[in-house]
Amino acid sequence: MKEIIKITIALTISCLVAGLVIGTTFLFTAKAKQQNEHLNVQQTMLGLLGYGKDKPAPPALKLHSIHRYILQDAEATRMGYIVPVRRDNGEGFTLVVLDLKGRFLEQHPLELTAETALSGEDRKKALAAVVAPSMVVSFADTAIIACREGKREAYLLPGEFPGFKTFIKAMVAVNADFGMLGLEVIEHEEDPGLGGEITQDYFKNQFVGKSFETLKGLKVVKEPLPPEYERYLESLGTADGELSEQEIAEMERLYREKDIYALTGATISSAAVTNGVKAMVRKFAYRIQILDQAVATGDIPILF
Amino acid sequence: MRKKVIALTAAVVMLAVLGLTGCETGPRFIKQADFDETHGIVLTFAGPVDADWAADKANFSVNEKPDPDILLNIESVRLDPGNTRLTLTLADALNQEQPHQVVVKDIMADGKPLGSTAVTVARSYFGHLFAIFLGALLIQNFVFSKYLGLCVFFGTSQKKSTAVGMGITFTFVIVFASLMSWFLYQFVLKPYRLDHLQIIVFIGLVSLTVQAVDTILRKINPALFKAFGVYLVLVIANCIVIAVPLILADNEYNMFESLMLALGAGLGFLLALFLMSSVRERLEFANVPVSYRGLPIAFIVAGLFALSFMGFSGMSIF
Amino acid sequence: MPATTKTNFQLVVNGLLNENPIFRLALSMCPAVGISTTVANGLLLGVAVLFVQVFSSCTISLIKDYIHPRIRIPTYTLTIATWVTVIDLVLAAYLPVAYKAMGIFVRLIVAFAIITMRLEVFACRNTVTASFWDGIGMGLGFMFGMVTLGAVREVLGMGTFLGYDVIGFRPLLFFVLPAAGFFLVGFMMAVFNYVETVYHRRAKRGA
Numbered sequence: 159m160k161e162i163i164k165i166t167i168a169l170t171i172s173c174l175v176a177g178l179v180i181g182t183t184f185l186f187t188a189k190a191k192q193q194n195e196h197l198n199v200q201q202t203m204l205g206l207l208g209y210g211k212d213k214p215a216p217p218a219l220k221l222h223s224i225h226r227y228i229l230q231d232a233e234a235t236r237m238g239y240i241v242p243v244r245r246d247n248g249e250g251f252t253l254v255v256l257d258l259k260g261r262f263l264e265q266h267p268l269e270l271t272a273e274t275a276l277s278g279e280d281r282k283k284a285l286a287a288v289v290a291p292s293m294v295v296s297f298a299d300t301a302i303i304a305c306r307e308g309k310r311e312a313y314l315l316p317g318e319f320p321g322f323k324t325f326i327k328a329m330v331a332v333n334a335d336f337g338m339l340g341l342e343v344i345e346h347e348e349d350p351g352l353g354g355e356i357t358q359d360y361f362k363n364q365f366v367g368k369s370f371e372t373l374k375g376l377k378v379v380k381e382p383l384p385p386e387y388e389r390y391l392e393s394l395g396t397a398d399g400e401l402s403e404q405e406i407a408e409m410e411r412l413y414r415e416k417d418i419y420a421l422t423g424a425t426i427s428s429a430a431v432t433n434g435v436k437a438m439v440r441k442f443a444y445r446i447q448i449l450d451q452a453v454a455t456g457d458i459p460i461l462f
Numbered sequence: 463m464r465k466k467v468i469a470l471t472a473a474v475v476m477l478a479v480l481g482l483t484g485c486e487t488g489p490r491f492i493k494q495a496d497f498d499e500t501h502g503i504v505l506t507f508a509g510p511v512d513a514d515w516a517a518d519k520a521n522f523s524v525n526e527k528p529d530p531d532i533l534l535n536i537e538s539v540r541l542d543p544g545n546t547r548l549t550l551t552l553a554d555a556l557n558q559e560q561p562h563q564v565v566v567k568d569i570m571a572d573g574k575p576l577g578s579t580a581v582t583v584a585r586s587y588f589g590h591l592f593a594i595f596l597g598a599l600l601i602q603n604f605v606f607s608k609y610l611g612l613c614v615f616f617g618t619s620q621k622k623s624t625a626v627g628m629g630i631t632f633t634f635v636i637v638f639a640s641l642m643s644w645f646l647y648q649f650v651l652k653p654y655r656l657d658h659l660q661i662i663v664f665i666g667l668v669s670l671t672v673q674a675v676d677t678i679l680r681k682i683n684p685a686l687f688k689a690f691g692v693y694l695v696l697v698i699a700n701c702i703v704i705a706v707p708l709i710l711a712d713n714e715y716n717m718f719e720s721l722m723l724a725l726g727a728g729l730g731f732l733l734a735l736f737l738m739s740s741v742r743e744r745l746e747f748a749n750v751p752v753s754y755r756g757l758p759i760a761f762i763v764a765g766l767f768a769l770s771f772m773g774f775s776g777m778s779i780f
Numbered sequence: 781m782p783a784t785t786k787t788n789f790q791l792v793v794n795g796l797l798n799e800n801p802i803f804r805l806a807l808s809m810c811p812a813v814g815i816s817t818t819v820a821n822g823l824l825l826g827v828a829v830l831f832v833q834v835f836s837s838c839t840i841s842l843i844k845d846y847i848h849p850r851i852r853i854p855t856y857t858l859t860i861a862t863w864v865t866v867i868d869l870v871l872a873a874y875l876p877v878a879y880k881a882m883g884i885f886v887r888l889i890v891a892f893a894i895i896t897m898r899l900e901v902f903a904c905r906n907t908v909t910a911s912f913w914d915g916i917g918m919g920l921g922f923m924f925g926m927v928t929l930g931a932v933r934e935v936l937g938m939g940t941f942l943g944y945d946v947i948g949f950r951p952l953l954f955f956v957l958p959a960a961g962f963f964l965v966g967f968m969m970a971v972f973n974y975v976e977t978v979y980h981r982r983a984k985r986g987a
Contacts, residue, residue, distance in 0.1 A: 191873035351956030609814035701891035765962030
């Protein structure tokens with residue numbers, strides 16, 4: 159019996175010490191983790207817009223996020239958008255509620271600051287304060303609008319779609335006319351050497367420069383990638399002057415309207431990315447148009 | 463005592479039956495809604511509907527469930543002879559991974575209006591569960607496609623009898639351990655934001671399960687314990703047993719999905735062990751170069767198995 | 781096994797060659813097959829294992845006199861799990877991209893047989909200093925194995941080394957494919973075996 163007490167005490171002490179060690183590490187790393195993740199996302203976004211180490215983003219560039227929520231109660235389903243707005247005392251956030259046809263219904267100012275709007279929990283709390291308690295609020299997605307001097311420069315769309323194995327997380331950048339600016343694969347679990355090649359420049363950059371019209375009908379072809387096109391794709395964004403301007407113009411003329419060349423041995427992954435990107439851009443293009451109309455009807459002083 | 467148990471079981475069964483029937487919301491005019499090929503959705507009505515009503519595309523709308531504001535383009539509506547089966551063809555291919563919602567307005571049958579209803583079209587849930595199970599068993603076999611649990615795999619695949627014993631013990635433990643960790647993760651770790659304790663909690667639960675099975679088996683069935691007891695210790699050294707709870711937590715599976723994944727992982731390990739041991743028993747009689755004897759040749763064989771298991775990848779069921 | 785008589789240097793070499801965790805002891809094979817596709821992956825997981833091995837070894841040898849023999853294994857598990865959680869949190873916070881590339885393997889260090897085995901056969905019988913150097917040796921041996929495999933697979937499969945282009949084309953895509961890990965580990969083990977037999981034969985002839 160005495161032994162049991164000894165063992166119990168020993169185990170309790172060990173657990174306490176272990177808990178202390180883990181807890182301390184957690185306290186130290188939690189903040190850094192959040193910050194680094196935020197920084198990473200920021201870098202990916204700026205990278206997609208063509209800014210990087212050697213070309214820092216201009217200070218006039220502003221990134222505004224709009225968060226889409228689905229509001230549901232027994233009677234109807236509505237769309238809610240959290241948008242940044244101009245207020246008397248600076249900047250704030252407003253919830254714009256639309257019906258499914260895209261008609262403007264109502265707007266509610268939200269108790270959110272630029273800091274708290276980043277966290278999903280805080281947004282949910284702010285939403286709960288303004289919508290009816292019977293409403294079920296569920297988060298749908300976020301889109302980022304890059305503005306410079308009051309003009310929209312680009313849209314950044316984070317999203318995920320099913321790949322060959324599991325979900326692929328990606329971010330797409332399109333310009334104000336929904337032409338493709340770039341694609342970044344953030345997370346994936348495709349096979350290395352096969353589907354894993356979707357992260358390579360020679361695949362990702364095939365999307366760059368496709369107009370919205372081309373994108374809508376974009377398909378995947380099972381043909382080998384022409385070597386000169388591959389060279390061009392690899393050089394995109396590196397700005398090392400390997401190709402002359404003439405060559406670049408020629409490549410753009412030849413391949414701008416072409417379909418996506420599938421990766422060798424990974425047609426399904428290639429098609430999954432192509433379809434995923436297509437769906438993301440199409441849905442967003444439809445929604446932002448409706449949101450713009452609604453904002454005009456509701457006379458909301460949006461920031462973007 | 464026994465009476466009490468029976469009464470309890472009866473109560474549980476009744477509750478389950480009630481729960482199942484509760485899902486049905488009375489008789490509905492649309493009996494069934496399924497995907498048809500890549501572009502179509504088939505609605506089956508309980509009785510014949512009016513052809514004039516069915517001819518109008520405006521009476522139907524289709525959307526993906528998470529996007530209720532974006533209606534998909536319906537290209538044509540076709541009513542089969544007999545007027546009970548109706549096929550909607552859409553302009554673009556459907557993303558069948560997503561459940562779709564079909565809203566049918568002002569149904570007319572025999573000239574009588576029957577009101578509007580909405581139905582959900584989705585792949586069947588059992589199909590989904592079965593896909594998870596088969597995925598863990600074959601397509602994403604933990605040994606040959608995810609490369610986990612190799613130490614124990616190579617250690618216990620020399621003889622068929624050992625392989626089967628290990629596989630069965632492992633399946634048993636992993637199902638229990640996974641379900642317990644699923645409960646603990648969903649109801650304790652997640653609500654209290656203790657995610658970072660995952661590793662310590664899951665490994666603790668696995669050890670606990672192994673210890674419990676050991677003690678119980680020793681008391682209840684010594685014969686069985688004699689056969690399987692030796693493998694119990696090895697289970698802890700197998701990374702699959704800790705990988706499965708981690709995957710469950712990362713993917714936010716529900717209970718049935720978790721059960722299927724754990725079962726698939728366990729049986730997949732059993733299958734891998736059985737295949738491997740069959741080959742290794744024969745390798746005993748083969749003339750293998752000296753440097754390759756033992757583990758090296760076993761790795762090469764496992765590589766061949768892994769290559770052939772790659773053939774399963776991308777296979778989709780349902 | 782009584783307390784070791786080896787010098788610190790011998791302990792490190794022992795872990796690197798004689799008792800190399802991957803090629804000689806054949807423990808912790810999962811990461812050796814699963815994520816040795818690039819040098820960077822191998823290096824990072826190697827660092828993580830080195831950290832866990834050293835810290836766990838030191839912890840156990842420090843408290844070895846106070847561990848009740850009946851809860852020996854649970855104490856090991858608890859120690860390892862604690863240090864794995866620490867390195868997991870740190871990597872997730874400061875190297876998020878590389879951490880994501882390794883998937884769940886960092887958290888799976890907790891189930892690596894090599895660490896528990898070193899605690900059981902070495903750390904619980906030796907001084908803190910000896911355990912420290914043994915941990916370093918085992919960690920480095922693991923890292924050495926992972927980096928070698930990673931280098932072969934990356935150079936032959938992708939034509940790159942640490943992400944830099946060294947060949948300019950892809951000689952054998954096969955080596956990046958997941959299944960190639962099994963083949964390569966098998967080949968490497970055979971090479972180690974072959975070297976050992978030749979060495980023994982020479983030694984015999986010399987004598």
